[in-house]
Amino acid sequence: MKLAILGYGKMGKTVEEIANSRNHEIVYITSDELDIAALKKADVAIDFSIPEAAFTNITSCLENKVAVVSGTTGWLNQYEEAADVCRSESGRFLYASNFSVGVNVFFELNSYLAKMMSALEDYTVNMKEIHHLEKKDAPSGTAISLADQIINESSYQTWNHPPQNDKLSIGIEAERKEGVFGFHDVTYDSAIDTISISHNAKSRKGFAHGAVIAAEWILNQEQGVYSMKDVLQLNTPT
Numbered sequence: 167m168k169l170a171i172l173g174y175g176k177m178g179k180t181v182e183e184i185a186n187s188r189n190h191e192i193v194y195i196t197s198d199e200l201d202i203a204a205l206k207k208a209d210v211a212i213d214f215s216i217p218e219a220a221f222t223n224i225t226s227c228l229e230n231k232v233a234v235v236s237g238t239t240g241w242l243n244q245y246e247e248a249a250d251v252c253r254s255e256s257g258r259f260l261y262a263s264n265f266s267v268g269v270n271v272f273f274e275l276n277s278y279l280a281k282m283m284s285a286l287e288d289y290t291v292n293m294k295e296i297h298h299l300e301k302k303d304a305p306s307g308t309a310i311s312l313a314d315q316i317i318n319e320s321s322y323q324t325w326n327h328p329p330q331n332d333k334l335s336i337g338i339e340a341e342r343k344e345g346v347f348g349f350h351d352v353t354y355d356s357a358i359d360t361i362s363i364s365h366n367a368k369s370r371k372g373f374a375h376g377a378v379i380a381a382e383w384i385l386n387q388e389q390g391v392y393s394m395k396d397v398l399q400l401n402t403p404t
């Protein structure tokens with residue numbers, strides 16, 4: 167596959183490593199505004215840039231018939247607009263707040279647990295994420311996905327950060343700490359006991375591996391707006 171890497175920071179460099187190990191050809195790397203002629207040499211672009219650049223990077227790919235996989239967080243207020251551009255350009259677009267296989271299993275577990283807990287009124291849910299000091303956005307995209315999954319399965323209506331004590335809103339705590347690649351915890355608490363599920367990333371390799379797998383997958387798809395659920399086809403309980 168001919169690959170473009172949009173955003174050559176911590177994730178862009180890890181994607182390069184994984185893509186090389188899977189014998190893909192990297193035809194374009196940028197950490198700046200796109201050179202469209204160079205971009206058009208790629209079959210698929212992988213975007214791990216900054217919140218301010220993600221929307222333009224994604225829509226430029228779609229307008230130039232390059233399939234695009236994005237993991238940049240902090241720009242999702244424009245997600246529906248990007249999906250509309252994908253549809254009107256008959257393009258291929260996949261976004262994931264977290265590409266690691268383990269987190270995608272954790273997402274399924276989170277939805278399942280939320281459904282089970284929704285009838286148990288003695289418990290309140292709260293969430294915590296911890297990331298490295300350079301992270302620009304808070305709460306993390308993954309934490310927002312986890313909160314949205316709980317909202318879909320329960321009477322919670324929204325989330326807030328920093329956390330407030332509110333029966334209708336899920337409190338999300340965010341901590342920034344040297345060397346943490348990504349930690350997420352969902353806790354249900356009552357006067358009697360506590361139930362917690364958590365995921366801890368040991369490096370950035372899982373995120374980059376998932377993004378390259380998604381790029382390989384989207385290369386063989388028809389036009390559409392996709393998620394990691396489509397790629398992984400996890401065997402989830404109903």
Ligand SMILES: NC(=O)C1=CN([C@@H]2O[C@H](COP(=O)(O)OP(=O)(O)OC[C@H]3O[C@@H](n4cnc5c(N)ncnc54)[C@H](O)[C@@H]3O)[C@@H](O)[C@H]2O)C=CC1
Nearest residue numbers: 173174175176177197198215219237238239263264265373
């Ligand atoms: N979905 C997932 O699995 C994961 C998502 N992320 C997200 O990916 C993003 C990048 O993370 P890191 O690599 O850690 O950040 P980073 O700060 O190390 O790298 C971002 C890079 O983008 C570059 N950049 C700035 N303007 C650009 C533009 N117009 N076009 C292309 N690149 C541009 C910056 O110069 C920098 O090199 C963040 O939003 C982060 O939250 C990070 C890890 C996993």
Ligand SMILES: O=C(O)C1=N[C@H](C(=O)O)C[C@H](O)C1
Nearest residue numbers: 239263264301306307308348
């Ligand atoms: O910035 C990061 O590093 C990460 N960002 C993503 C997020 O915001 O959820 C995914 C992962 O947790 C690492």
